[in-house]
Amino acid sequence: ELKVEQNPLFLSMQEGKNYTIYCNYSTTSDRLYWYRQDPGKSLESLFVLLSNGAVKQEGRLMASLDTKARLSTLHITAAVHDLSATYFCAGSNSGYALNFGKGTSLLVTP
Amino acid sequence: DADVTQTPRNRITKTGKRIMLECSQTKGHDRMYWYRQDPGLGLRLIYYSFDVKDINKGEISDGYSVSRQAQAKFSLSLESAIPNQTALYFCATSDFPGGRRAGELFFGEGSRLTVL
Numbered sequence: 001e002l003k004v005e006q007n008p009l010f011l012s013m014q015e016g017k018n019y020t021i022y023c024n025y026s027t028t029s030d031r032l033y034w035y036r037q038d039p040g041k042s043l044e045s046l047f048v049l050l051s052n053g054a055v056k057q058e059g060r061l062m063a064s065l066d067t068k069a070r071l072s073t074l075h076i077t078a079a080v081h082d083l084s085a086t087y088f089c090a091g092s093n094s095g096y097a098l099n100f101g102k103g104t105s106l107l108v109t110p
Numbered sequence: 111d112a113d114v115t116q117t118p119r120n121r122i123t124k125t126g127k128r129i130m131l132e133c134s135q136t137k138g139h140d141r142m143y144w145y146r147q148d149p150g151l152g153l154r155l156i157y158y159s160f161d162v163k164d165i166n167k168g169e170i171s172d173g174y175s176v177s178r179q180a181q182a183k184f185s186l187s188l189e190s191a192i193p194n195q196t197a198l199y200f201c202a203t204s205d206f207p208g209g210r211r212a213g214e215l216f217f218g219e220g221s222r223l224t225v226l
Contacts, residue, residue, distance in 0.1 A: 001169075009150075031212060042200065042217045043153075050212055088152060090215075092207065097143055097168065098215060102152035 002027050002093045006101035013079050013108055021046050021104045023072040023089035032072045033090045033098060043088065046074075079108045113137045116201050116218035124226050128170040129188040131221045133201030141206065142184040143215065144168075144176060147198040156199075158182055160206075198222050 003026035013019050023032070034046040047056045049072060056063050056094035060083065062075045072089055086105045090098040114135045123129055133142065140161045145153040155168030157176040165176060173195060175187045188195055199221045207213035 031207065033214060035215075042219050043214070045214050048212045048214050054146070076188050090153075092213060095164075097158045098213075099155065099169075100145075100153040102150065 002029055002091050002099045004089060004091050004099050004101040006087075006089055006104050008015075009102060009104060010106055011106045013106070015078075015080055015108055015110055016078050018078065020073040021076070021087055021106075023074070023101055025070050025072075027070075027090045027093060029067070029070070029091035029093055031092050033092075034063050034072070034074055035088045035090065037086045037088065037103070039085075046087075069071050076106075081108050082110070084108045112219065114201060114203055114216055114218040116199075116221045119219065120222045122224045122226065123191055125134060125192055127191050127225075128221065129191050130187065131186045131199055131201075131223070132220060133184045133186070135201075135203045135216075137203050137216060138181075139203040139205050139216070140181060141204045141213075143202040143204070144174075144186045145200045145202060146170065147200060147220075153200065156186065176210070188223075191223075193225045196223060196225045205211050 005024045005063045006067045032049040035043040047063040051066040054065045060077045065072045086103045088099040117132045143158040144156040147153050154170050159178045177185050201218040202215040204213050204215050
C-alpha cells in the first residue's frame, strides 16, 4: 500500500520568506497531487504531477516531482498571508484511489 | 450549484443510530470516493467505486457500508454509529487516470458528523 508522508506538519513563516514542504511516498506512484484546504472548507486541487521531473507553478507556489527519490516538493516563494492554509499531497498507485499525507498546516504571519 | 453535493452538511446523532450520508455529482465522473478527515490524521479512504457495479474497501471500511445507486449517487452508511466515528466526511469524484484531468479528485463541501 502506498504510504505518503509530509513534513513539516506545522509551519509558521513570516511574510516575504521562502519555504519548502516535502512529500515522500513509499512505493511507486504514477502521479502526485497537491491540494489546499482552508479552515472549515473543502479541498481544492492545486497541481497534478504526472512524470519524473515535472514542475508546475501557480503564483507563489511551485511543485515538483522526483519519482526516483519518491519525493515531491511544494515551494513557497515570498509568502503572503493569503497562503495560510493546510496543504496535502496525495499519491496514486496504478490508477487506484488516492492516498493522502497528513497535511502541512501553514501559517503566514506579518 | 456545486458539482459534488453532500447531504446533510451537519448531523448530530446518538450512539447506536443508523446514519446515511448522501453524495450526488453532476460532473459525469464514473469514479466516486468517501474519505474521512480527522484532525492531524489527514484524509483516510473509507470506500471507493469505479463504476456502478464496482465497490471497493479502503483503508478504514470497518463500521461503514456504501451503496452506488447510480453513476451520480454514492451513499455512505453507518449502521450503528459510535463516538469515534465523529469526523468530517468528504465525498469526491474523479475521471479515470488517463482522462483529461488525470484522475484529479473533486470534493464535496463535507458532512460534519457528531456521534454522542
